[in-house]
Amino acid sequence: MDADVLKTLGDTLEARRDAEPQSSYVASLFHKGQDAILKKVIEEAGEVLMAAKDGDKLPLVREVADLWFHSMVLLAYNGLRAEDVLAELKRREGTSGIDEKNARPKG
Numbered sequence: 001m002d003a004d005v006l007k008t009l010g011d012t013l014e015a016r017r018d019a020e021p022q023s024s025y026v027a028s029l030f031h032k033g034q035d036a037i038l039k040k041v042i043e044e045a046g047e048v049l050m051a052a053k054d055g056d057k058l059p060l061v062r063e064v065a066d067l068w069f070h071s072m073v074l075l076a077y078n079g080l081r082a083e084d085v086l087a088e089l090k091r092r093e094g095t096s097g098i099d100e101k102n103a104r105p106k107g
């Protein structure tokens with residue numbers, strides 16, 4: 001069910017690519033370009049921080065949803081989808097972050 005939400009949203013974002021900016025929030029972001037999308041991602045990340053510090057659960061869930069949504073707009077702008085991120089997380093499954101970091105080339 002949860003992955004379906006991401007797939008449906010991904011399909012909607014792709015469908016907004018050729019929409020008029022006045023007709024849709026996503027289309028307006030695509031029209032403004034990557035810098036405007038990145039600004040929203042950073043803004044939403046800051047709002048996640050403030051919600052977490054406040055300690056209330058529902059506002060935190062809502063701010064994380066805003067951050068995920070705008071991150072998906074960023075992915076879509078770059079021809080990517082949530083499934084690409086899910087595949088990367090799947091690839092990392094079971095690999096300890098400590099082991100992965102220790103295996104990185106020393107530089």
Ligand SMILES: N=c1c2ncn([C@@H]3O[C@H](COP(=O)(O)OP(=O)(O)OP(=O)(O)O)[C@@H](O)[C@H]3O)c2ncn1[C@@H]1O[C@H](COP(=O)(O)O)[C@@H](O)[C@H]1O
Nearest residue numbers: 009012013016023024025026027028040043065066069070
């Ligand atoms: N999930 C979302 C979603 N989450 C948040 N937002 C919008 O993101 C915008 C920015 O949120 P903020 O809290 O920062 O609001 P704000 O400060 O007024 O925003 P700014 O004017 O500063 O940009 C708001 O307009 C929210 O409504 C979303 N807009 C759309 N979606 C999904 O995207 C689909 C397509 O949306 P449209 O492109 O608008 O048709 C929708 O059917 C939804 O499934």
